[in-house]
Amino acid sequence: MSKDVRIVANWKMNKTIREATDFISKLPNTIAVLSIAMPFTALHACTKNKPPLLSLGAQNIYFESHGPFTGETSAEMVKDAGAEFVILGHSERRHIFSEDSGAVNKKIRQALLCGLEVILCIGETLTQRDENKTVEVLREQLFESLFELTEEQLDQISIAYEPVWAIGTGKPSTAQMAQETHFMLRSFIRDKWGQVASEKIFILHGGSIKPENIQELSSQPDIDGVLVGGASLDVGVFTQIIQNAGNIKK
Numbered sequence: 705m706s707k708d709v710r711i712v713a714n715w716k717m718n719k720t721i722r723e724a725t726d727f728i729s730k731l732p733n734t735i736a737v738l739s740i741a742m743p744f745t746a747l748h749a750c751t752k753n754k755p756p757l758l759s760l761g762a763q764n765i766y767f768e769s770h771g772p773f774t775g776e777t778s779a780e781m782v783k784d785a786g787a788e789f790v791i792l793g794h795s796e797r798r799h800i801f802s803e804d805s806g807a808v809n810k811k812i813r814q815a816l817l818c819g820l821e822v823i824l825c826i827g828e829t830l831t832q833r834d835e836n837k838t839v840e841v842l843r844e845q846l847f848e849s850l851f852e853l854t855e856e857q858l859d860q861i862s863i864a865y866e867p868v869w870a871i872g873t874g875k876p877s878t879a880q881m882a883q884e885t886h887f888m889l890r891s892f893i894r895d896k897w898g899q900v901a902s903e904k905i906f907i908l909h910g911g912s913i914k915p916e917n918i919q920e921l922s923s924q925p926d927i928d929g930v931l932v933g934g935a936s937l938d939v940g941v942f943t944q945i946i947q948n949a950g951n952i953k954k
Contacts, residue, residue, distance in 0.1 A: 707906065716933065724749065725749050763794070765777060765792070780818050792812055816860055823861075832869070855900075
């Protein structure tokens with residue numbers, strides 16, 4: 705099954721409206737499957753004059769549609785502001801804000817109800833990896849986050865594997881290590897939702913994506929794209945990542 709390599713930027717808590725719109729204006733006109741998850745505040749402004757193949761997304765939502773939840777933002781609100789997708793279950797949400805997979809499951813359901821695509825993040829910490837709990841942790845995060853979702857709903861979901869243990873630890877994840885984990889995740893999907901679902905779903909790799917490693921990573925058979933953090937904040941570096949990914953087909 706042929707796929708274009710998907711490149712997703714996660715700006716996290718960076719960029720004002722002016723900085724975001726300036727960045728968008730400098731992107732190359734010819735882009736493949738490119739997405740940017742940006743702060744809520746910049747979404748609406750960036751929908752104007754964006755490249756037609758660029759999709760914009762949010763970095764989080766709340767699992768209720770409305771109500772007395774001071775400081776929270778609903779799926780309907782971010783969609784109204786221009787979001788086409790949302791990142792959920794990011795390692796920073798799980799570890800800094802103590803979000804568990806049950807809460808992520810509720811958020812996924814709310815996002816799908818509002819017509820948003822979902823990028824579900826999963827990944828193990830260094831301690832969990834050192835304790836040989838990688839398989840256990842990834843299975844738990846995947847299946848609990850996707851609890852009771854159907855194969856049809858899975859069509860609107862991508863998986864992003866973040867090797868949390870490799871971020872800032874000096875223990876980089878090699879392309880071979882990444883491929884082995886992605887193969888395992890695709891096997892989980894196949895066993896639960898079937899062969900067709902496992903082939904159709906996009907499984908992205910996150911963590912220390914650079915112009916120098918994008919081609920090797922995205923050439924692996926079970927890596928369908930990348931989730932880019934810090935390297936996506938500089939338009940020159942991000943453009944180089946896009947160009948280096950080339951026209952690789954999966």
